Amino acid sequence: MSHSKHVVSTAITAETIAESHLVAPEAVALYALGLGDDALILAQRLGEWIAHAPELEEDVAxxxxGLDQLGHARSFLTYAGTAWNKSEDDLAYFRTESEFRNRHIFEQPNGDFAVTIARQFFVSLYFDRLYRALKESTDPTLAAIAAKATKEVDYHLDHSVQWLLRLGLGTTVSHEKMQRAVDAIWPFVGELFSPEAALRDLDDGVGVRPELLRESFEEDARRRILDAGLKVPTAPFARGGGRDGIHTEVFGHLLAEMQVLARAHPGATW
Amino acid sequence: MTSPGDSGARETWPLWEVFIRSSRGLSHVHAGSLHAPDETMAVRNARDLYTRRSEGVSIWVVPASAITTSDPDAKGEFFESPQGKEYRHATYYTKSDGVPHL
Structure with a gap:
């Protein structure tokens, strides 16, 4: 650690960011908002599995x-909010659909267990590449959030790869379902690597250009899909637009459920 | 008596017993049990269920069916025999005069 460029705390939390009186520059805040929304919406989807997973142990897993993702979301949104004097809750509960910046893969419905695993596999691999690079950010807060997230995402990737292998190489039925799931999520993978508009106004080294992660991601994704005895999909990628506030039909329902309590009882705590 | 790993007729994941070592130098201690499809997933499930609050640095999982247990109904002959045999404890004996450091 003593040789690293800057010492980053591995224990950064939303609370420490809120108490630090940092103010994120506008473009950094927009970048953090996008990353925070990705993690928040994924956490909401994963939360839908609680009490519905195939086994109690998977429920917990x-x-x-989901809670790790929520932790990342809280840190990114708290940091983003410093630019506009908004709290993480203001941003999570009191924005409308078109104000959310998450990419479409994160809002895709859970489907069956295989679909959730396919989605988790692709996004964990993407997060792995993203946060490894973002750890080196010249913005110390982004670097610290990424440093903490990296270890957690390693585990998420391992979890989904274990299931990808077991379902892909399992029974005829599990193989078919896993292939169908990988095919269903694949069109949303492309958007992960579309350019971040917020980074146009920032110096190199603050954020991570997703375009640069694509090659390493695709190589690893292909290898792991083939290892699981599955075919790499060839379908074209969907159009995307999440970072511009354009969302798929399913997003409105997700948002309504996520926000209803906070809107019915503003400021409520429990 | 049913064996610990027996889940009856329902097709389900086997049961695993989980042992956690809380820090270096201590021994693994039984933490609980869980279901998992195989040993690799059992270790991962154990990590999720039993080390959420930094409880451990090492995990062992053992198929519950591989554990042979003492018979709970044989409590008498197994565990009550030492009663009245206080001479098996060091404290039963009086210290001899002139023996230091005891």
Whole structure:
């Protein structure tokens, strides 16, 4: 650690960011908002599995992954909010659909267990590449959030790869379902690597250009799909637009459920 | 008596017993049990269920069916025999005069 460029705390939390009186520059805040929304919406989807997973143990596993994602979301949104004097709750509960910046893969419905695993596999691999690079950010807060997230995402990736292998190489039925799931999520993978508009106004080294992660991601994704005895999909990628506030039909329902309590009882705590 | 790993007729994941070592130098202690399809997933499930609050640095999982247990109904002959045999404890004996450091 003593040789690293800057010492980053591995224990950064939304609370420490809120208490630090940092103010994120506008473009950094927009970048953090996008990353925070990705993690928040994924956490909401994973939370839908609670009490519905195939086994109690998977209930806990998916819940843990969702809570890790929520932790990342809280840090990114708290940091983003410093630019506009807004709290993480203001941003999570009191924005409308078109104000959310998450990419479409994160809002895709859970489907069956295989679909959730396929989605988690692709996004965990993407997060792995993203946060490894973002750890080196010249913005110390982004670097610290990424440093903490990297270890957690390693585990998420391992969890989904274990299931990808077991379902892909399992029975005829599990193989078919896993292939169908990988095919269903694949069109949303492309958007992960579309350019971040917020980075146009920032110096190199603050954020991570997703375009640069694509090659390493695709190589690894292909290898792991083939290892699981599955075919790499060839379908074209969907259009995307999440970072511009354009969302798929399913997003409105997700948002309504996520926000209803906070809107019915503003400021409520429990 | 049913064996610990027996889940009856329902097709389900086997049961695993989980042992956690809380820090270096201590021994693994039984933490609980869980279901998992195989040993690799059992270790991962154990991590999720039993080390959420930094409880451990090492995990062992053992198929519950591989554990042979004492018979709970044989409590008498197994565990009550030492009663009245206080001479098996060091404290039963009086210290001899002139023996230091005891």
């Amino acid at each position: 998916l819940g843990n992954i």
